[in-house]
Amino acid sequence: MAGELLDNRGRGDVAWSFPSIHPEGRKFGLIAVGVSLLFLLVFGWEIIGWPLLMLSAGVFAFFRDPERVVPHSDLAVVAPADGLVSLIAQVEPPEELKIDDGSGIAGLPAGPVTRISIFMSVFDVHINRAPIGGVIRRLVYIPGKFLNADLDKASEENERQHILVERADGARIGFTQIAGLVARRIVPFVKEGDTVGSGQRVGLIRFGSRVDVYLPAGTGSNVLLGQRVIAGETVLAEMGVQKHIEGIAQ
Structure with a gap:
């Protein structure tokens, strides 16, 4: 297959x-x-x-x-990880994805965007995948703590790795692999300058963790808080589309 x-x-x-x-x-x-x-x-x-x-x-x-069967669509942003959508919030992207790093390649623009956090338990598949196809423009590893990855502050305090992907049309998405209580190693499969396809394997985090996705401005979540998603298959968002969606837990 x-x-x-x-x-x-x-x-x-x-x-x-x-x-x-x-x-x-x-x-x-x-x-x-x-x-x-x-x-x-x-x-x-x-x-x-x-x-x-x-x-x-x-x-x-x-x-x-x-x-995984990855949907091929110019609009689709697919889930980079299996797991539970534990947080959806309007936040500023991480500084490491915004600042001028001296490479001459622009980072993410300043301003609030939608962040979708996917929590992976030890029972989930831990291979992470690219949410869009494009070129890996940044790969920034930051040592840190090993707090519960389900906490909001884990995005700023835990060991983590930021990845910035840029499509051929210039659209960019940042996502972050975050280590947790049990996870003690983030393993990348790619490096800066590599070209990846949507849904391609880009790394893993050993033994329980979380992945944050920073959607472009004007793009909203297609998934709901508490929903389970599948890496490479679940469409988290459609580029440039922002709509209100409600669901009932049952």
């Missing part, structure tokens, strides 16, 4: 399959399996070995990397 063009009229061929495990996680899973077998087969400590073996399965599951 990878790379196959699918549409809403039934074109294409799909079948369910187990998601692959990202190479970044295979070593952790194999280490966990090795330790559990050591306790089971060498020491005979089943009370420790069996729980560790189940933990190994959990480690592999954490690093699962399922294929």
Whole structure:
């Protein structure tokens, strides 16, 4: 199915399959399996070995990397992460995405924009994807604290990595990977100057975290607070479209 063009009229061929495990996680899973077998087969400590073996399965599951069908639309801003929409607010973009960094490439303009925060629990897929296609103009890593990623202040105090993507038409979107209580490592798959497609894998955050998306001015959220979204598939917003949407939790 990878790379196959699918549409809403039934074109294409799909079948369910187990998601692959990202190479970044295979070593952790194999280490966990090795330790559990050591306790089971060498020491005979089943009370420790069996729980560790189940933990190994959990480690592999954490690093699962399922294929996603990315909508191709000039307006679509897709979710960069799986998880819960935990915050939607009007805020100023981070300074690191606004300031003149000396590269000659403009950052985001000043002024309030809509920020959508997506919280990833340890049960969510943790591969992050580009919300739009374009060129990676900025990749800024900032060390920080490891507060609960569900808190609003995590955007400014936690360890984080800002990414700025610019489309061919000059439209720009910034998003931020934020480490949390358990997450202790942000792993990028891209670098400044790389060209990415919408929904392309750009990195991951190990073991629970959050991603903030800063929509362009005049663009509003298409998702609701409390809604679950899927990276690369859920359309968070449509460029230049701002409308009021309500929903009921049930």
